[in-house]
Amino acid sequence: MKPEPEPQWGFFGHRRINRLAVFALPAELIPFYKQNIEYITEHAVDPDKRRYATRHEGPRHFIDLDQYGKAPFENLPRGWNEALAHYxxxxxxxxxxxxxxxxxxxxxxxxxxxxxxxxxxxxxxxxxxxxxxxxxxxxxxxxxxxxxxxxxxxxxxxxxxxxxxxxxxxxxxxxRLSEHGVLPYNLLHMQRRLTDAFYTRNVAAILRLSAEIGHYIGDAHVPLHTTKNYNGQLSDQIGIHAFWESRIPELFADKAYDNFVGVAEYIRDPQAYYWKMVLESNSLVDSVLLIEKRLKQSLPQDQQFCYEERLGVTIRTQCTAFAQAYQEALRGMIESRWRASIQAVSSAWYSAWVDAGKPDLRKLNFRPDEKELEEIKALEASLKKGKIQGREHE
Incomplete structure (x- = not known):
């Protein structure tokens, strides 16, 4: 028997968020993204795979804001170079x-x-x-x-x-900065890179960066990506990370969530936008932890965990009824963050395109070249080794 293996929104969640974001785009962008929707969907999880290849990848997925005192964490510079120099x-x-x-x-x-x-x-x-x-x-x-x-x-x-x-x-x-995560700084960096890719009409880079910024935006909407207590290890709640962002969306996102969000909006100040995103997530950390702890104390152990078969493997995971109770106790928090992720991903793509001068994408066709295929093979090989560089689980 194995514990549930997938971190972050889960491979399911990241892929679904990217896919749904395509349908929140304005009319000028939908044809290009729909034409490449399978790539955008499949490669949404590449940043997770890269965590097995390099120690520099992990910090891009989180930021321990509580390392820097109390909100709004004014002693943490918002600019990347300034923050790195300061720490x-x-x-x-x-x-x-x-x-x-x-x-x-x-x-x-x-x-x-x-x-x-x-x-x-x-x-x-x-x-x-x-x-x-x-x-x-x-x-x-x-x-x-x-x-x-x-x-x-x-x-x-x-x-x-x-x-x-x-x-x-x-x-x-x-x-002293990177060990506590660089998520909002990485988001701004990715936004600029995506804008550059649109400007140069580099279709391979547009698609790769679109898929990957979608992943990081998804992470930024998860409260437990903004705290040192990222998996409940400091409060005797080991496993809460995957429970909140993998188990519950897998059970309810397609069946119960309203996955049609508003149309993408132009991001006028990306730095402020991405910092607001992680600060909002951080403001929910206490509720995520306290409500789960309270719920566990009210239910017997045999009603909390069940065994399921996945791909021929028996795993121990949260019972559906327990997951439903936690989701209801959170009063729509997970669905709200899920929907906000979809809209933010779409807005990031749209804003990069606008900032690049709204290039005509109708004649851009994508076929992976030899370099692209080799990079994909390298990621898969790193994943199969099964050794994450850095934190085992955000």
Whole structure:
């Protein structure tokens, strides 16, 4: 017997959301997307498959907002470069071989090139330099190393911008942001990439990015993608993640949900739009957890979990009656987030097309080339290995 295997909205959910989003598009876009609806549907789950291939994929699916205090999390910059710079610590290896933090919380203070001791203030390593100047330095010297295992900093370049001497063996930086997720930053990045694909009329990129941004938008509508307690592991509720976003939609989305949403709307401020999305999801976290816990306490164990056959395998999963009771106790929350996902995916596609100048898509025909086919094979091979890079379950 195995537990239910599929994370996030589930493969079912992500595929269905993308498929339904096609029918919320304005008339100018429906023919192109309907012509390619099977690709958009099938490849909605590619980002999940990529989690088995690279450690950089996982953080794109979530953000632990509660890591940053309380809503609206004003100490978390909304811009990607600014957030990454703010939550990057810089360390110096001195001439004796000791490692000292010089930029970041609890950094060691410098004065006249000498170390003076630690203070609980993240800016103390940056006396005499403006935030703007440090951001420029960061963008030029540290940010380009984002996908590297080790972020090296040239001592002379940092010494110059700080206006001090830095006698040392080496300097390196550590990212404290990504481990807690980068979902809203990734959404804005994907929106820009999709716009570029429309602008250049790169049909393969349009379809691939349309499918994948749909996945991330779906994730952003799930409350448990915005908290450190992403699978109830901190509140003795292991398994609630798949219960909320996989089990219930699989049981009720086609039979009970109103899957016809309003027509796609133009997104005037994508950054604000995507941050509002994750903040709304985060505001629902307490209800998701507390209502499930209360319901479990009111029902005997044998009414909570049942056994089902799936593809010849017996799995233990939440009973249909239990799922129905949880859905009703949530008062339409899951259906509301489901419908909002569909409309948001459609709006993201439409907005990228508008921002690209509304290119004529009628003559764009897609046939996967050799590179595309090789990438698909590589994703499938990574999935079969069965080892997720990073969090086992968001």
């Amino acid at each position: 990057t610590d810089v360390y110096l290896v001195d001439l004796r071989g000791d490692t000292v933090k010089i930029i970041g919380e609890g950094a060691t203070r410098f004065e006249n090139g000498r170390l003076l001791g630690a203070e609980n203030n993240r800016s103390i390593g940056l006396q005499g330099i403006s935030t703007k100047d440090y951001q420029t330095f960061y963008n030029q010297h540290i940010f380009p190393q984002y996908y590297e295992d080790i972020w090296q900093v040239e001592p002379d370049s940092l010494a110059k911008v700080l206006g001090i001497t830095l006698p040392c063996r080496s300097i390196f930086a550590k990212d």
